[in-house]
Amino acid sequence: MVxxxxxxxxxxxxxxxxxxxxxxxxxxxxxxTAKFIRGELDRLNIPxxxxxxxTNIVATIEGKTPGKTILLRADMDALPVxxxxxxxYKSQVPDVMHACGHDGHVAALLGAAHILCDMxxxxxxxxxxxxxxxxxxxxxxxxxxxxxxxxxxxxxxxxHIWVDVPVGKVSCDVGPRMAGTDLFxxxxxxxxxxxxxxxxxxxxxxAASAIxxxxxxxxxxxxxxxxxxxxTIGKLTAGQRFxxxxxxxxxxxxxxxxxxxxxxxxxxxxxxxxxxxxAAFRAKSEMVLFGEGTPAVINTPENAAFxxxxxxxxxxxxxxxxxxxxxxxxxFAFYMEKLGGTFVFVGGGFPDRDNPPHHNNRFDIHExxxxxxxALHAQYALDYLAASK
Ligand SMILES: [Zn+2]
Ligand SMILES: [Zn+2]
Numbered sequence: 001m002v003x004x005x006x007x008x009x010x011x012x013x014x015x016x017x018x019x020x021x022x023x024x025x026x027x028x029x030x031x032x033t034a035k036f037i038r039g040e041l042d043r044l045n046i047p048x049x050x051x052x053x054x055t056n057i058v059a060t061i062e063g064k065t066p067g068k069t070i071l072l073r074a075d076m077d078a079l080p081v082x083x084x085x086x087x088x089y090k091s092q093v094p095d096v097m098h099a100c101g102h103d104g105h106v107a108a109l110l111g112a113a114h115i116l117c118d119m120x121x122x123x124x125x126x127x128x129x130x131x132x133x134x135x136x137x138x139x140x141x142x143x144x145x146x147x148x149x150x151x152x153x154x155x156x157x158x159x160h161i162w163v164d165v166p167v168g169k170v171s172c173d174v175g176p177r178m179a180g181t182d183l184f185x186x187x188x189x190x191x192x193x194x195x196x197x198x199x200x201x202x203x204x205x206x207a208a209s210a211i212x213x214x215x216x217x218x219x220x221x222x223x224x225x226x227x228x229x230x231x232t233i234g235k236l237t238a239g240q241r242f243x244x245x246x247x248x249x250x251x252x253x254x255x256x257x258x259x260x261x262x263x264x265x266x267x268x269x270x271x272x273x274x275x276x277x278x279a280a281f282r283a284k285s286e287m288v289l290f291g292e293g294t295p296a297v298i299n300t301p302e303n304a305a306f307x308x309x310x311x312x313x314x315x316x317x318x319x320x321x322x323x324x325x326x327x328x329x330x331x332f333a334f335y336m337e338k339l340g341g342t343f344v345f346v347g348g349g350f351p352d353r354d355n356p357p358h359h360n361n362r363f364d365i366h367e368x369x370x371x372x373x374x375a376l377h378a379q380y381a382l383d384y385l386a387a388s389k
Contacts (some may be wrong), residue, residue, distance in 0.1 A: 005115040006375040013370040017107035018089035023095045024078030025081050029132035030055045033076050040110050052147040054150035056140050059129040067125025068154040068388045072377045074109035075102045076133030084361040099363040101161040111374030125385035139331030157380045158332040158343035159373050163355040165347035167366035169321035170306035172344040174299050180228050181293030181329035183329045185252050186274050190283045192247035201245035207283035208249035214277045218269050230256035258296045295333040303342040310380045346373045
């Protein structure tokens with residue numbers, strides 16, 4: 001039944017996806033996107049609320065019989081990227097593009113809304129449809145929590161359409177699926193002088209350069225080779241001009257992990273190496289910011305098994321695709337930590353051509369992924385609510 005309905009609403013989903021693809025909006029500015037979604041929900045007579053001072057929408061589909069409540073999420077933001085694809089649905093907005101597939105997520109969740117409305121008689125509980133703002137920028141979890149929008153929800157289910165997975169396949173593997181992220185800023189202070197008299201100054205450029213190199217030993221020498229860690233300095237600014245010894249340097253870095261114990265140690269490891277390296281050059285290093293990004297997305301064995309069973313029921317065992325975890329972050333991890341839930345990658349890769357990676361200016365998804373994602377959303381909700389009666 002779910003599959004037939006996903007097929008029935010497929011042209012609708014393609015239309016929605018292409019409309020959104022042509023009219024992308026960046027994180028936290030999804031005003032027209034949210035308006036469009038509200039219009040679609042109105043047409044279906046699904047009640048919804050806009051949460052706090054965001055564009056977040058939470059819609060509610062009540063089943064025929066009462067039961068538990070499950071949240072299904074679609075993120076809806078685009079990226080500040082100029083689209084280089086030439087296609088009929090190319091982005092009409094300069095320098096903004098749905099280069100991560102979130103247009104497909106919204107289309108699939110609206111497709112699932114249609115399916116669930118048609119099958120309301122079989123729904124043994126409540127489904128919350130959550131259209132989330134700003135996922136590419138750490139998402140809206142804390143605003144949702146503050147507003148009490150997550151109260152009374154028992155479980156959550158999230159999908160990312162993923163082009164490294166062939167269309168028709170679904171990865172619902174157990175364990176870490178996406179990395180936890182942290183970010184930091186270090187300020188290195190030296191002393192300015194004439195470029196020709198370095199002995200009279202303290203060179204912040206030299207100290208910062210040594211810190212960049214030494215920080216790499218966190219991954220190679222401190223974290224176990226069996227664990228996953230990553231330290232990237234993405235930005236380094238220093239100095240005023242070529243003939244002045246730089247008095248100050250600022251390093252901005254990004255960290256990744258799967259094991260929360262590594263996250264717990266990052267701040268201390270970075271400060272220790274930075275401070276001591278700076279001291280070796282008579283400079284000073286100060287951690288001016290250490291920000292927690294998002295935790296790792298981790299499927300528990302029970303939830304992964306449940307997601308796999310739903311996938312196999314819809315598409316057969318052959319649809320299950322095993323994939324190692326990927327290193328981007330995903331704020332759905334917050335929801336999974338709070339509510340418990342499952343995260344799957346739905347194949348969006350074209351089998352017969354190159355698939356430019358997520359966030360690339362030539363990124364595109366195979367649109368058959370929309371019906372797979374919509375069917376999974378709907379079936380997962382139906383089965384979870386039935387199983388938890
Ligand atoms: Zn992304
Ligand atoms: Zn994404």
